Amino acid sequence: MTRAVRNHWKDFAALLVLLVVAIGVGSYILSHQRLYLPDWVPVIGSDFVDRKLELSTAQAITPGQGQEVAIAGVKVGEVGSVELKDGRAVVTMKIHRGDATLYRNATALVRPKTGLNDMTIQLDPGTKDAGKAADDWVIPISQTAPTVNVDEILASLDVDTRDYLQILLGNAAQGLDGNANNLANTFRRFEPTSRDVLEITRLLAERHDNIKRSIHNFRLLTEAVATKDDELAQLVDSSNAVFQAFNNQDRALRSTLQQLPPTLNVAQTNLAKADRLAQTLGPTLQALRPGARALGPSLRQLRPFLVESTPIIRDKIRPFARESLPTVKILRPAARNLSKLTPDLTSALKVVNYLVNELAYNPPGDAEEGYLFWAAWTNHAGASVFATQDAQGPIRKGMVLASCSTLQTLPNIARANPQLGVLIQMLNPVSARQACSSSTGAGSPTPPSSTGTGTQGETSPAATTASAKGGAG
Structure with missing residues (x-):
């Protein structure tokens, strides 16, 4: 066998190829069968x-x-x-x-x-x-x-209906002869309608599902209500009592409803004001946001202080608070009495505050000064007036200005009135001969002279006047 295959290997190979092809073709045919x-x-x-x-x-x-x-x-x-x-x-x-x-x-x-x-x-x-x-x-x-075949549908029709259908199809064939394009265009015009009908159908189907769900839920509700007959009867009785109470209060309710429009007007006004407040509050809160954002780091920086202050509060402040409780109990009646006087004290402090504000107020500019400005000058002048004193008390400094004619009449006044003479002697005036020039004529103005409480007099500056002037400085 092996020798025959070797001698006729070409024929054997051809047979193998034919066998493989036959198997493939047969498999293909059988698979389709x-x-x-x-x-x-x-x-x-x-x-x-x-x-x-x-x-x-x-x-x-x-x-x-x-x-x-x-x-x-x-x-x-x-x-x-x-x-x-x-x-x-x-x-x-x-x-x-x-x-x-x-x-x-x-x-x-x-x-x-x-x-x-x-x-x-x-x-x-x-x-x-x-x-x-x-x-x-x-x-x-x-x-x-x-x-269902078409012939079954046609067979179910009676004779007249089949005749009419035959006439309809014949006339339709005559009418559509040569109008295929027009018919196609007509069908194209139905495309939006079919699209809308599809959407309507979808919505109807969704509505159908919703209706089914509603019916199912209503059935569940009805079944649940059926198990609560006593509670429903009690609810009806309570509702009847409530409505009866409403009926009894009909006049009061009517009066309340009549007062409702002014209340609504006031509420509308308040809402308008609240709207303005909201418009003002919005930018304010917006401006507060940076501060709020910065509050977090500030609180974190405050934590070490809180940690350090905790022992102080626990070991010092709390014991002090406990020890001060008896004192607080004693002071409580005094505080209640003080609270009764607080309104009057508040009014008095408001008056004092107003007085202090008036004293401390300094008008703007240089034309006018406040009370405290003149208080400083008063302090300075008072120190000058009361700086000199002896065993009898402070000596008031002063200066009296008199004209020459007045000085000439002082001796006559002292002789005529002893009391005034004592005062003139205490005044220690200068003599008219010392203070006034001998060359002054009768018709010329008389220069003023000065006299003081000191041991010597001083001649006043060369200002002249027709009448006596007095001053203190």
Whole structure:
């Protein structure tokens, strides 16, 4: 055998190539002929399970033609067989084991896949809430829907309706002949309408869900209220009593409502003022923000002081406060008595404060000075007046200005009135001969002379006057 292969290796290689090509072509053909190998065949084996459904009619469902079974548009199997049972068509579906789980609310729809009635079964496996179905469970006819052909619809019409429909289609064909573009444009004009209708439908569906939710919630509320009959009766009785009280107070309520408009006007005025306050307060608070931001670092810097002051407060201030409690109890009656005098004392202090403010006020400018300015001059003048004293007390300094004619009459006055003579002697005036010039004529003005309390007199400056002047300085 080996020698024959060596001698005819070219022929042997050609046979191997033909064998491989035959296997490939056969596999391709068989795969398109829906040939499924058993599940024990590795890699290419298939594992199917049977699931059944009932239909009122199995028209156009043909087993062995590859009519598929799809879930959500994905092929999961094909139609295996169709049989008649109790006047109903029972379709057996071969479904991959991984997709064969069905629930009690599973549904099936038979729909044409092509215009040649190549049918497909659209399967909905259901939800877990309904419970898992058994392996031999058959989808009932109430949960399936077969396809409906046009001839069935037309066959359900009576003769007159079919005639009218035929006339309608004939006239429509004549009217649309050559107007395909116009019809297309007309359909395009319906695009906004269809879009709006879609939005309306979506909103209606949402409203439907809301209505369902409201009905469900109302049912729950009604059930909850049904368990509270006694409480509801008590509520009704209480409400009746409240309304009866309102009825008894009808006049008072009416009076209150009549007073409500002025109250609302006052409230409106206050709100306007509050608005102005808010407008003023807004910038103020905005200006306070930097200070508030700086308050954090200040408080952190204050922490060491608080830590250091804690022992002082604990060891010194608190014991002092405890020791001062008896004294505070003693002073409490005096404080109460003082609080009674506080209004009068406050008024007196306000008057004193006003007096001090008046004394301390210094008008602006140099034209006028305040009281304290003249108080300084008074202090200076008083020191000058009372600086000299003897055993009898302080000696008041003074200066008397008199004209020469007055000095000449003083001796006559002293002789005429002894009391005035004593005063003139205490005045110690200078003589007219010493103070006045001998060359002064009778008609010329007489220069004034001065006399004082000292031992000697001083002649006044050369100012002249026609009458006597006196002063002190």
